[in-house]
Amino acid sequence: MGKFSRVKIAGRWVEAPRWALDLPFEVRPSRGFRTIAWALWKPTLMLLARAAKAQRQRLEWVRIHDHVGTRREPQHPFGWVITETGEMFLCSYDKGTALHELAHLISGDSHGDAWAQRCFKLHRRYLPARAVQAADLEVTRYLSGRREWKRRFGERPERQPVPKSSWVSGERPAPVR
Secondary structure (H helix, E strand, C coil): CCCEEEEEECCEEEEEEHHHHCCCCEEEECCCCCHHHHHHHHHHHHHHHHHHHHCCCCCCEEEECCCCCCCCCCCCCCEEEECCCCEEEECCCCHHHHHHHHHHHHHCCCCCHHHHHHHHHHHHHHCCHHHHHHHHHHHCCCHHHHHHHHHHHCCCCCCCCCCCCCCCCCCCCCCCC
8 A cells, every 4th residue: 555544534434645644634535536646736735734834724624626637627726615614625736726715714705805915925925936926817817806916016917818617517508487
């Protein structure tokens, strides 16, 4: 079995690497999570642990998914949090998305100004310089992010394309008459 241990997490037996078991929050891989996916998740989870600790933010557990190379692979990274309980769900190992969700936990804000300001600060502190602008531009998909961009840089951000929804496939159903 090598570097993996068979452990019970959230009532299910999973194969997990030692480093994941040593994080300050519980990592809950989704059903069908392949052990090869752990290597893709490691940099993001380590960054999340470091950022949450530095920000003194309680993070109880993170649910992660293995969509890579499957039909279910999201076209756009997404996640969500439950701020009251410190629970996070990530459907992509994208670091910007992890920081986006951490900003929700820290600010206690949905997609308002406090959240946008926190996103910009987290990007500058935890992302490499070459990745900061792209992460900031993702935040400008929200009105508060556009306001924060203009406050910081004195101009409107470039318009970002609306990502294809990962939740919707095919056409919208016809209205019922």
